[in-house]
Amino acid sequence: GPQAFSEMESSFLKNLAKQQQPDIFIDVHSGTLGFYTPYSYSTNVPKTLATSQSLDIINKLNPKYCNCPAGGAGEVSGYLAYGTAQDYLFENQHVPYSIVLEVFDGNTYKEQQHHHHQQRKNHNNKSSSNNSNKDEQEDPMYCLKSSNPIDAQMLEATCENWSSA
Template sequence: MVGTDPISLEKALENTVIKVVPMENVMGRKLVEAGDFCERRNGRGVDLNRNWSVDWGKKEKDYDPYEENPGVAPFSEPEAQIMRMLSKTFDPHIWVNVHSGMEALFMPYDHKNTTPEGLTSQLMKSMLEDVNHHHFQGRCLVGSGGGSVGYFAHGTTTDYMHDIAKVPMAFTFEIYGNPSASSKDCFKMFNPVDAATFQRVVADWCGAFLTIFKTSPELLRSANMTQGRWISIGGDSVEGLLLERNGRGRGKKTDGLEFGMSEMRTYFRLFILSCFFLMFMFCSRITKSKCRHGSSLHA
């Protein structure tokens, strides 16, 4: 990665486990691939980013029942249920919900025009401002989704992760948007269509994620937000698991720490690969148009 110190990067990744879900809305993606480039809902007609429980079902004056259908109840959709289960089993320090439609680094809240109170919220915003400065030259909007986009969104993933799952740092990143594209041309609005722009977007956001991986652990420690959340990847627990897999203790004993390091490197390779794949998957993350400073913005 250009501009990244390999030694410091490897040191940061030695203590990082990354899980990537490259495709949440599988059925919605199929509709997009069939030519409906402005479709954002799942196969049952539900907006998955309105199907979570925090402030679920509240309707603003400009509510669009077709585009913002929240489902019959919180977590009525299997996709939202799967993601909720992942948040419980993995218990992450950081959760990032990736969208396109603009360039933005959002933190809670989506359903109101405020950010959470406390030191952790201040650290989140400070980190996002630094990332915006170093990787995007200040192009990204930074702050709460509800206070920046121009409308409130109820029942979103990020608000649930912060309020209910208690993830220390929960974000929504909007990684690309073409404000000059027609509102009817959703493919160009939400996706880079030339090689140079594509490469820039990939490089910028990979660099941003790596910066977050490097800086967030110390920020979380300073706010005492890491106690009880670290995952043991070495020692007797891993070694015992490996011995059991090798036939109740028979066979060569694999070192637990080396196994953990190998697993983390694998996660990182998958993350980089997914960054490339994600660039082609944003068509299904469509939302309603809003005017801001003469541009059409989406989240």
């Protein structure tokens, strides 16, 4: 929206957090894989007991459910993000456990599912493989496919994996 909390969803979340004063906030995203604690806008990780405990839990869950980047969002994601719900709730609403789960990366899923097929490919086909990636990115459905399970098998595998976490 044009300003902070100008959209109905963000305004609702802000008001709900004020009313309920939760101890935990879990923000579920897709587009990559990751377990993140605050901060998204900085490479610094807050030195609080809750953040330390969150990192301990994340480090226990990560090898089983994700095997992906884990830690402070700005520290491990590869970019800084400003104005996130995670950081707002952690800093302004004092929600001690504020976690982002990045639960689906279509490109990673595709790689995992086709790993045994790729092993059989001739190493001389790298140039055609690179052209294939370029063609995929020019596909109008690329964004949808890279961030969302688009068939029943992908959706089931993603839900099964994360629901047991």
